[in-house]
Structures are given as structure tokens and as C-alpha cells.
Amino acid sequence: MHITQKGLVEMNRIERLNLINSLSGIKPANLIGTINEDGTENLAIFSSVVHLGSNPALFGFVLRPRGEVRRHTHENILSTDVYTINFVHTSFIKQAHFTSIKAKSNESEFVLSELTPEYIEHFQAPFVQESTVKLGMRFVEEIPIKTNGTSLIIGQVEHILIPDHIILDGGHIDLEALEIAGISGLNTYYSLNKIAHLPYVREDSKITDLS
Amino acid sequence: MHITQKGLVEMNRIERLNLINSLSGIKPANLIGTINEDGTENLAIFSSVVHLGSNPALFGFVLRPRGEVRRHTHENILSTDVYTINFVHTSFIKQAHFTSIKAKSNESEFVLSELTPEYIEHFQAPFVQESTVKLGMRFVEEIPIKTNGTSLIIGQVEHILIPDHIILDGGHIDLEALEIAGISGLNTYYSLNKIAHLPYVREDSKITDLS
Numbered sequence: 001m002h003i004t005q006k007g008l009v010e011m012n013r014i015e016r017l018n019l020i021n022s023l024s025g026i027k028p029a030n031l032i033g034t035i036n037e038d039g040t041e042n043l044a045i046f047s048s049v050v051h052l053g054s055n056p057a058l059f060g061f062v063l064r065p066r067g068e069v070r071r072h073t074h075e076n077i078l079s080t081d082v083y084t085i086n087f088v089h090t091s092f093i094k095q096a097h098f099t100s101i102k103a104k105s106n107e108s109e110f111v112l113s114e115l116t117p118e119y120i121e122h123f124q125a126p127f128v129q130e131s132t133v134k135l136g137m138r139f140v141e142e143i144p145i146k147t148n149g150t151s152l153i154i155g156q157v158e159h160i161l162i163p164d165h166i167i168l169d170g171g172h173i174d175l176e177a178l179e180i181a182g183i184s185g186l187n188t189y190y191s192l193n194k195i196a197h198l199p200y201v202r203e204d205s206k207i208t209d210l211s
Numbered sequence: 212m213h214i215t216q217k218g219l220v221e222m223n224r225i226e227r228l229n230l231i232n233s234l235s236g237i238k239p240a241n242l243i244g245t246i247n248e249d250g251t252e253n254l255a256i257f258s259s260v261v262h263l264g265s266n267p268a269l270f271g272f273v274l275r276p277r278g279e280v281r282r283h284t285h286e287n288i289l290s291t292d293v294y295t296i297n298f299v300h301t302s303f304i305k306q307a308h309f310t311s312i313k314a315k316s317n318e319s320e321f322v323l324s325e326l327t328p329e330y331i332e333h334f335q336a337p338f339v340q341e342s343t344v345k346l347g348m349r350f351v352e353e354i355p356i357k358t359n360g361t362s363l364i365i366g367q368v369e370h371i372l373i374p375d376h377i378i379l380d381g382g383h384i385d386l387e388a389l390e391i392a393g394i395s396g397l398n399t400y401y402s403l404n405k406i407a408h409l410p411y412v413r414e415d416s417k418i419t420d421l422s
Contacts, residue, residue, distance in 0.1 A: 028236025
């Protein structure tokens, strides 16, 4: 089957939305936690966290122009400068997914989704207690993507909260052992099975070295 | 375990690289295919493809500042305006991973990795025959990320090549049935198991609606 640009434009809106979202493949499931200046906590699910660099440790995520939930996340990051990125485990995908509800500005998605806020000293944004891998992020830069009004929010890692036994030799993490969830499209959830850990490919490597 | 920014700076370089890369969670495994003006094909593995919008259908990916492989991809996209994004299946993760080799400028990673280039009419960039889900992309914009010298390459979907039986009701795709691979860090590969397809959360939804 060959779908052209013209075919995409003519497609039903919801079908196109789901198809194009699915075509970005498997994505990480993360809850982003923030707080506003009145102390109202916000929690929202995102699947667009991307690695930008390791030194300094930088991550980006894409913020859509529309939607109440995402607007709260945006406003809170701009006003407090901090946010948390919490891994979603397969054990709480329903609660995580429920944070996509359009909450009122004085309502917390932590309460609505039955997830537990957790704090560390000297860091304003709430973490998710149910998550075992969580990052405390400091806002660095917002890059507007003029083509469609989205933007890339860039932050630097200030805190990593992680069980120490799960960091493997060389700094790797086993996402299967941690029961981490992945997302396809907007609402399909996957569990992960580790199938291979391949060596770094050198200039003189041969493909048979990987076997 | 609590790793602070100071702890990260003091960490061994390779361990930090692997840890921070792992902390972006599960990522899509994609091969990006390009061609230069002399007709030399290039193929490189990327795990940073991100969805930016559905109408127009836009995807971004992150290009690191260093590395021969990535430089060829970059130069070819700028000179021909087109590239392909091909899903990696669990059946050919070794070949896909091997495209990270530093090839000479007149060598094709298709040949080195034993993958097969495939073309459609009126589109210059090579697809990967072994992949069953592939996108023909037109370059739209490069957004420099000044903080660390990376950039976000944005492209619009012009062609979707996909087996028609795999698009489910409503435009969704089953990544498990297609045996799509995910990546953690730089070199750990995962297979995917579909565990839930949750409904859209409305303003008046209750968390029990998801059960």
C-alpha cells in the first residue's frame, strides 16, 4: 500500500492523526510533573522525550500548541524553571494515561489519577512516588518550531533518582527488568523484552563480529 | 540512589554517556536512507525520531554534531532535500546496528550491512527493502540547538509504504505484530508486546472507565 501526501490530506482526520502518530514507532512513556506558584501540582503524560546530549545531560520534549493539560505544564515550567520526568511502569499505565484528562486549573492530576506526589529537598517540582526512575530537570531553553506552532522544551538533568541495583555494568539500565512501558500513537501501550546488547561498531569491525 | 549534577560531572565518561542515553527510555529504531549527488547511498541508524504534527505530517530527528556517518546523512539531506525513514524489525537488528560503522565517503552502508536499497518513481532517496514500514520524507527545516551544537532536522511525510492489512481500525498500527524493534541507550535492543489500547480520556471520564 502506498499512501501519498495527497492521500493523507484526503484521509479522515482521526485516522490520519492515529496513523501519523503510530508512524513515529515506539516511544517512551513519561509523566512530567510541575507545580504552579499557588502550589497546585500538575502531572501529564508525554511520549516525546528525546536525548540531546550527555555532557551536559540534556533532554528535550515536544509541547503541542493546544490543550489545557499541556498549557499548565508549559506555564509552570516557565514560572518555576523546574520539572520532573518520571518513567511509566506497566503496573500503572491506566493511572498514567488518565493524566491526559483536561483538569481545571485548581485540580491536580495526581489526585484525579490516584498517583502520589513526592518531593526532595531544595527542588520545587513534584516527582511520582510510584515511578522508580525519575529525573529532576532544570529548564534551559524553549525552541519554537515555526512550521506548526509546537515547541521543543530543553532541560538539564539536576537529579537522578534510581534504585542503585538497576544500573548495569557501564551505566546501562535494563528496561525489561524495570517493567518500563512504551507508547505507540496516543493510547496503545507496550511492555518491553530485551533481545540483544550489541557491541560498539568500530571502523575495522565486520558484520560477523555482531553474531 | 540519588545522583546529582555534581555526581554526573565526576562520573566516568562512558558510564555517563550510557546512563544518560538509557534515561531517555525506550526509543524507536529507524534507518535513515539518503543518497549523494554522485549516487553513493548512505544508511544510518537513528533512535531520535519524534512526532511533531499530523497535518501537515511532520517528524523531527536529532543530528549530533560529530561522526562521519551522521555527517553524510546531513550533507545528503541538504543537497537532495529528501530522505527515507525505515522501521527496524527484530529480524535485522544486527544489520541495522552495523550501519553505525564509520564508512568511507564512497562506501555504502547498504553494502557493508547487507541491506537492500529500493526505490520508488520520482523520489531520489533509497528505502530499505527489508523494512515493511517506510516513509519518504521531504526536508523542511533545520533547527540548531545552540546549547550543545546538535540540531533538529524537520521533514514532511510525502510517501508512506506499508502493508495494507497492518493498519488497524482508526489508523492504528500493531508494532508487536510487525515485530518492530526499540532501542535503549546506544546498543540495547528490545522487542515489543502490546498490553493495552486505552480510550481517549474526556473531560467527564472517570479513572474506572479505563478498567
